[in-house]
Amino acid sequence: MRKELIDGMVETALNGQSISNEQALQLESFSHEELDYLFIGTDRIRDQFKGENVKICSIVNAKSGRCVEDCSFCGQSSSFKTDAPEFELMSVEEMVTAAKEAEAFGANEFSIVASGTKMNDREELDRVKEAVRRIKAETNLETCCSLGLMELDHLKELKAAGLDRCHHNLETAASHFEKIVTTHTYEDEVRAVKNAQEAGLDVCVGGIFGMGETFTQRVELAFSIRDLGTQSLPINFLKPIEGTGMDHLETIEYYDALKTIALLRLILPKIDLFVCGGREEVLTDKQEKLFSAGANGILGGNYLTTKGQDPKRDIGMIEELGLRPPASWEVNSNR
Numbered sequence: 001m002r003k004e005l006i007d008g009m010v011e012t013a014l015n016g017q018s019i020s021n022e023q024a025l026q027l028e029s030f031s032h033e034e035l036d037y038l039f040i041g042t043d044r045i046r047d048q049f050k051g052e053n054v055k056i057c058s059i060v061n062a063k064s065g066r067c068v069e070d071c072s073f074c075g076q077s078s079s080f081k082t083d084a085p086e087f088e089l090m091s092v093e094e095m096v097t098a099a100k101e102a103e104a105f106g107a108n109e110f111s112i113v114a115s116g117t118k119m120n121d122r123e124e125l126d127r128v129k130e131a132v133r134r135i136k137a138e139t140n141l142e143t144c145c146s147l148g149l150m151e152l153d154h155l156k157e158l159k160a161a162g163l164d165r166c167h168h169n170l171e172t173a174a175s176h177f178e179k180i181v182t183t184h185t186y187e188d189e190v191r192a193v194k195n196a197q198e199a200g201l202d203v204c205v206g207g208i209f210g211m212g213e214t215f216t217q218r219v220e221l222a223f224s225i226r227d228l229g230t231q232s233l234p235i236n237f238l239k240p241i242e243g244t245g246m247d248h249l250e251t252i253e254y255y256d257a258l259k260t261i262a263l264l265r266l267i268l269p270k271i272d273l274f275v276c277g278g279r280e281e282v283l284t285d286k287q288e289k290l291f292s293a294g295a296n297g298i299l300g301g302n303y304l305t306t307k308g309q310d311p312k313r314d315i316g317m318i319e320e321l322g323l324r325p326p327a328s329w330e331v332n333s334n335r
């Protein structure tokens with residue numbers, strides 16, 4: 001057991017610093033016993049910077065399918081034949097209703113997600129802006145949008161409408177990107193994040209793990225996200241969707257997933273870490289370990305094209321651990 005190495009890494013993160021690249025690479029060879037010892041430390045780091053409050057983010061798939069990009073994990077790309085739904089952008093009313101439903105089951109953050117390279121149609125953009133304005137006025141939710149490779153001026157308009165945050169994943173490490181997407185570049189992804197920051201928005205930048213990348217590439221992605229200065233990071237584990245370019249891959253193994261969460265907590269000790277897509281499939285009936293591995297948030301409700309578990313089960317899991325779900329849950333459950 002490499003106790004000294006683990007203690008040193010945890011101490012560094014408890015001081016608010018990232019572990020080094022060399023230390024991060026050592027995690028690859030950790031045994032289950034070493035990982036269990038590490039999770040005691042990552043739990044302390046989560047507790048020190050995030051306390052007992054758990055964040056729950058919820059999304060609405062506001063526009064689905066028919067995307068011209070070829071992201072090989074995505075059921076919404078027109079490059080693949082899948083069962084993913086196809087529909088145009090929802091009405092303002094539908095987006096606001098989805099936000100209110102999310103708040104009622106306990107979410108404290110809500111994201112409007114639309115398929116496609118970017119949203120640059122004036123009518124569509126105005127509709128999302130109006131939805132953001134109404135969600136800010138009619139709920140206590142923090143607002144987020146995930147609309148693709150957005151331009152600076154459009155992001156500024158969304159910010160003026162009341163948008164708090166922009167979500168944009170880098171998807172994977174720069175060195176692995178061309179194996180995943182060929183219709184746009186890694187630099188395009190980075191520019192979209194920088195545009196959001198320049199527009200004055202907080203950013204939420206993450207990726208998908210289990211897409212054939214090496215552990216070294218996971219470390220590479222983690223440091224790239226750190227260097228961008230994100231406020232939160234969604235961790236997704238690939239759920240291979242039939243018909244996509246990744247339907248032949250196996251889901252990531254349980255301890256490997258937890259190790260990835262811990263890696264991110266050790267490199268980004270202070271930010272919000274959410275476990276999102278693939279949570280139920282990969283962590284199955286032992287999902288509570290995601291918090292000791294270092295995450296302080298989850299995506300609740302449904303995913304883009306697949307169903308999530310019952311939100312009440314999530315709240316039960318959080319409360320059983322002695323952690324605290326968002327205040328919106330208490331307000332709504334006491335009604």
Ligand code: SF4
Pocket residue numbers: 067068069070071074075076077078114115116117148
């Ligand atoms: S991830 Fe987004 S950009 Fe890529 S194919 Fe899917 S909807 Fe299109």
